Amino acid sequence: xxxxxxxxxxxxIEKECDDKNCPYHGNLSVRGRMIKGIVISTKxxxxxxxxxxxxxxxxxxxxxxxxxxxxxxxxxxxxNAKKGDKVIIYECRxxxxxxxxxxxxxxxx
Numbered sequence: 001x002x003x004x005x006x007x008x009x010x011x012x013i014e015k016e017c018d019d020k021n022c023p024y025h026g027n028l029s030v031r032g033r034m035i036k037g038i039v040i041s042t043k044x045x046x047x048x049x050x051x052x053x054x055x056x057x058x059x060x061x062x063x064x065x066x067x068x069x070x071x072x073x074x075x076x077x078x079x080n081a082k083k084g085d086k087v088i089i090y091e092c093r094x095x096x097x098x099x100x101x102x103x104x105x106x107x108x109x
Contacts, residue, residue, distance in 0.1 A: 005030070010088060010105030017078035019046070021095055023104050024078060030102060032091030035071065039085045047099055048075040050089055073101040081106055 002012050002024050013024050020026040037052030050071050055064045073089045081087050086107040094100045 005090075005104060007034075007088065007105065009107055013078045015078040017076055019076050019078070021046075021074055021102070022076040022078060023090070023092070023102050024076070026076075028074075028092055028102060030090035030092050030104065034091075035089050035101070036107065037071070037087060037089065039081050039083055039087055040070070042075060042081065042083055044072075046075055046077070047096075048073055048081055048087075048103060050087060050101075050103075071101050072096075072098045073103050074099055075103050079103050079106065082109070085109055 004012050017025050021028045023030050035052050037050040039048045040051050041049040050073050053068045074095050075081050081103050087103050088105045089101045089103050092102045
């Protein structure tokens with residue numbers, strides 16, 4: 001059984017995996033924020049580091065400031081995102097000390 005997240009940019013995965021923390025083939029539920037970012041590292045086992053940019057408004061001058069942040073996200077074997085891929089990640093329950101997000105799809109390779 002494969003779950004469908006009803007996100008127009010993400011197609012359901014055809015590959016099978018036996019990862020219990022996979023949002024498609026396992027029993028991991030996703031909730032909360034959806035973030036689009038770029039994978040900058042995949043050196044950890046089944047984990048990727050994703051960087052995303054956001055803007056903050058400066059109240060004094062009324063301008064916007066660009067900032068970026070890094071998030072550790074679970075990288076299921078059926079998705080297998082590589083360095084440089086644009087991905088969509090969702091918030092989930094804590095999987096490790098610093099991992100509380102999971103990759104659900106790849107936008108660009």
